[in-house]
Amino acid sequence: MKSFEHVYRLHRLMKRSRYPVPFERVMSELECSRATTKRVLAYLRDVLGAPIETSREPRGYRYTDAAYELPGFWFSPEELQSLLSLQQLLASFQPGLLDEALDPLRDRLDQILKSQNLQTGEAGRIRLLRAAARPPGAHFAVIASAVLQRLRLKIDYEARGTGQVTTREISPQRLVHYRDNWYLDAWCHKSNGLRTFAVDCVRQAAALVAAAQDIDPVKLDDELGGSYGIFSGAATATAVLRFTPARARWIAVEQWHPHQQGIWLPDGSYELSVPYHRDDELILDILRYGPDVEVLGPPALRQAVAARLAQAVARYAMGG
Known part of the structure; x- marks a missing residue:
């Protein structure tokens, strides 16, 4: 795994550098000896076919083809961790919920992990403990579809604190997975403002023909992500x-x-x-x-x- 990390780091360094990279900087980036640095450069050039050119002035190494990518799938340890976490998140969905839509994604994710010699059958060795998680409810698929298709929704929503159910027309903006539960950020046409709804509190949901009203992502972050917690609003x-x-x-x-x-x-x-x-x-x-x-x-x-x-x-x- 260490050699893979060296190759990945070197490739990323070459991709983001506009000018030839001096050998000393390569060695520092890889955090290894001079001899190991030379071996990694040789492996990337001779085995993986990277278009590495040695420049005399300024002295250093650079890619002659900026479009070059490593063959197959290559990921940093942090990216692999994210992929494994995504695999576990997909596995956490209750049976039948979005199975048809998610199966191709699960298969593709398995292929990526296998390309890194990770045994996907051993997924149980990675645990994502879900504390106080609530089932997303029967209407998650309708809501998610409306978010992606940019359609308005008509929902019956139960306020958890009072038990009161209200009917609203909303323009869904984004789904948020927060503390093991799902929430929907949306423009509420009844309240004429941005609101966050707990998906498990939606009692009925139907997609409408009308297109959703899009809200600037910056405004979404300012009003819904500016302060503490999921039901936040702008910080005061x-x-x-x-x-x-x-x-x-x-x-x-x-x-x-x-x-x-x-x-x-x-x-x-x-x-x-x-x-x-x-x-x-x-x-x-x-x-x-x-x-x-x-x-x-x-x-x-x-x-x-x-x-x-x-x-x-x-x-x-x-x-x-």
Whole structure:
């Protein structure tokens, strides 16, 4: 596998370089000795037929044919990890759900993995544990088809909190797989705004003839991905959380949000700042860490978390 990684790195380096690459840079990129670097260059040129030319001025190596690609399928370890994760995600669909549409994709993915000498029959050795995952429901195929065909949908949607069912006409924008569950970002023509719907809460769904209204992806990200959680909206506040030194080592490498900021404090604790709009999901995640986290601000969030903790203590006191 190490030799494969060397060949892959060298090929990517040559593809993205506009000018001849000096030998020293090749050696640094491959992170190997001078002799090994020469062997990798020779293998890429002589065995794989790469159009490598040695330039005198400036001195270095370059491809004479920018369209050259490695024969067969070649992937970095990170890309292989993504492919294996995709294979497991496809396997997680309940029987009968999108089987006809997904079978060709599953077969193609198996071919790619076999080309890398990975035994697809051993997929069970890679586990994706799904915590609190909900079945996507009977209407997932209709919804996914409308997203890809850019058609409007008429849905009956049940609000989980109240149990109220409303009928809406929506323009689906994208499906989102978040924390092992499926959500639909859509323009709601009833509310005249962007909304996120839990797919498993859709009780009826029918594709309409009318074309979906397309929303600029930048606007989608700004309004639906700008703050914390799946039902986010544009950020209106920033949560400042301080984690104890014992928990800080884990939190420092976690991503709670793409725009988060974190700093180490002198006592070894870690301060994390996260933009948010609705605090429901954020409060639940804060409560997971119990005494290892303190909300420094804003005051409303601090009071909300403290109230939830007090309610939990009171419930245990009543039970005693």
